[in-house]
Amino acid sequence: MSAGLQVRGLQKSFGGIIVADDINVDLAPGARVALIGPNGAGKTTFSSLITGKLTPNAGEITLDGQDIRPLGEADRVKAGIAKTFQITTLFRDLTVRDNLRLAAQERDGRARAWFKRADSWAEVEREIDAQLAAFRLEALGDKRVSDLAYGQQRLVEMAMTLMLKPRVLILDEPAAGVPSSDSHLITDAIERLPDDLAVLIIEHDMKLVFRVARSIIVLVNGRILTQGAPNEIAADERVRDLYLGARHHD
Amino acid sequence: MSLFLNILIDGVAYGMILFMISVGLSVTMGLMRVINLAHGGFAMVGGVVAHVLMSEAGIGYVPAALLGIVATVALAWPLERLIYRRIYGFGDLQQVLATIGLTFLMIATVNRLQGSSLLALPLPTVLAQSVDLGFRTLPLHRVIVIGVGAVVIVGLWLLIERTRFGIKLRAAVDNRATAGAIGINTGLIYTATFCLGAGLAALGGILGAEMLPIEAYYPLRYMVLFLVVVAVGGMGSIGRSFLAALGLGLIETASRYLVPEFGTIFYFACIILFLALRPKGLWGRLA
């Protein structure tokens, strides 16, 4: 038994089209793994299989040696696997603090309490303060999410997801849609993530990937083409031809 | 055997009526993504106009029916242009409310002009007869309903599969934005489809007046019947609406014949059970 998330021989097909083929991935605590690959390579499918949105046809998914395949989406979150989305689907009409509060009250299993005010748990409020500070969002706590800039919304999303105290965090294109002037906010935030958290980053932005990842997996047509340290991947001819050739990173 | 045949004939005829009235609802939902609770109102308008023409102007059944359909289309056209066009962008709830508002206005108008009593559409003596099949007789009216229904489905099939309009309509149902981008005038398609749906509803309303009597509260009373067809058949497909309408017509007729006391309850219980098991309809498309 090993700590963290282990994926073995994961397989998924839709009516004959194979979208995930014999995928093996290890995410130990503290891992910073990036999943890259051309459009349609099956990156989002892979993340959906981990979060339970899709059910694999074959293969194993374990968290700390426990089989998590029988768990539904919500239960996997409770088990410690959290993800952010490609497109933010935050609670736009609620304040930033309310967004974080929602995550905390689900984590603590008291979302059905109906008499005490939602902001009356002092411990959680302090936690929210700390989380907002970690993402430099202190000044925005009482603003509605819809009033924030897009880059800030992505930070709120990450802060909210971290409120769940996950052990495995999947970041699905964390920089998508963020103007390049703000993308350093995202990179900085990822670099400051807790050390014992296992992080899987699905991303197109190579600059970001090479800055934060310690290991890169290249996915093509639902299969792992190769995986290794960033310098190995950057030097790999096949990867250059297939993927980096089109979009040189500098 | 006779009971079985009665259920079959009445059920198919009833299903045809449901189809004619609901097909426009299904297609406008698939195409414009609009929940039009006022759709049954078009069936009523057709019936009311035909009733007035027959009872007050002394016009015959067939021309009155045709004029009723024309009048309904003439009403649907400005409604689509002025009101519905603005509703398309609304959320579900806003659409529901706006179309309930329209429904109330239709009811109030008919109530004002014709009162709240049943508005008869007496069949001409020719149609009120029975046809003798040798081993049994059938009401001619039912046979004609089934015949017209068959003509409508074939006509719609030809329209959708064999004309340029049909190609454009299918493209627009599949993807509105793309259809617009490749130069299809979606606005025109919306109007034409909406008016066609309204006209067919009027036809169904008039032909079906024997089964679903015309009166001011018609659009509310039968609203669920028409919505069920769309929920079961899925949106935006003529063939599926047809099968759903036919199936529902048969089930409802059978439950009315076999368990007359509890026909409605049995029928709705079936539907709820079905939709609980298959929340997205028969074919699992978006609902």
Next chain:
Amino acid sequence: MTRLMRIPFAVEALLIALLVIAFFAFPYNLAFVTRILIMVLFVLSIDLVLGFAGIATLGQAALYGTGAYAAGLFAVHVTAAPLPGLLIGMVAGAALAFLSGLVLLRTKGLTLIMLTIAVAQICQEVANKARDVTGGADGLRGIRMEPVLGLFEFDFIGITAYWYVAIVVFIVFLALKRLAAAPLGLSLRGIHESPERMLAIGAPVYRRQVLAYTLGGGIAGIAGALAAQVTQLVSLEVYSFTLSAEALIMLILGGTGRLWGAIVGVVLFMTVHHVAASADPYNWLFFIGFMVLGVVFFLPGGMIRLPQALLRLGRQR
């Protein structure tokens, strides 16, 4: 209004003041004011289900009517004490909401709206067919209520009825206000805004929607029970589509998701109805028709957003 809600007991004081003023201002119309209060409670139940949890429903009358029949039958056959009857009405409304919610809430959008309508129609049909029990189309008669708590007899002017209903509505309103600010209220608003995100933070969305629907059913059941006890009659109309639709219109008119909207919308709608419909019931339908279209097109946030809407209009000039 939101600022007001932060001052301790300001809401409570304001509500009590309104109830007392209404009592003295309309001595000859107490029955009508009582009807308004019952309708407020009913519309509040829709606000919980739709305004908070985002469950689109056009069949809330199913829950109201079931509460009404349950309380009426309980009064006729078991005991005519009002409070137990209220409890029965609540349980009946909640039970039907729970059972139907298990099925309904698996669907969404049009199918959901349609199924809610269908449930109310089935209830109406069952009540119509079970003539021996419910009196069918003649309505359930013979409800005679005992004094509230054995102390306050129902008088023919409706003073007891008014205060009985007023206190129940007051209590439920305060409970809902607490709920709105509590974790449950926040979580329901979360489901309303983004069910997908709620799943992603580990919330069992479906189960929580069933919970919200059940709570809403309980409140609608109380409203129905109050109506049955106060008017001493239950007719098939309690299940009518028009009741569901009008209540929804009142809520949208006032504004959803803020509880106050229910009060504003009901008072406005019922008052206009009282004045207009007594003059001409047919024109009344015209009136609601145009009113609904007006609200949907020009005031999507409801009346409690009217000041902002006017401001915006002023700025555009």
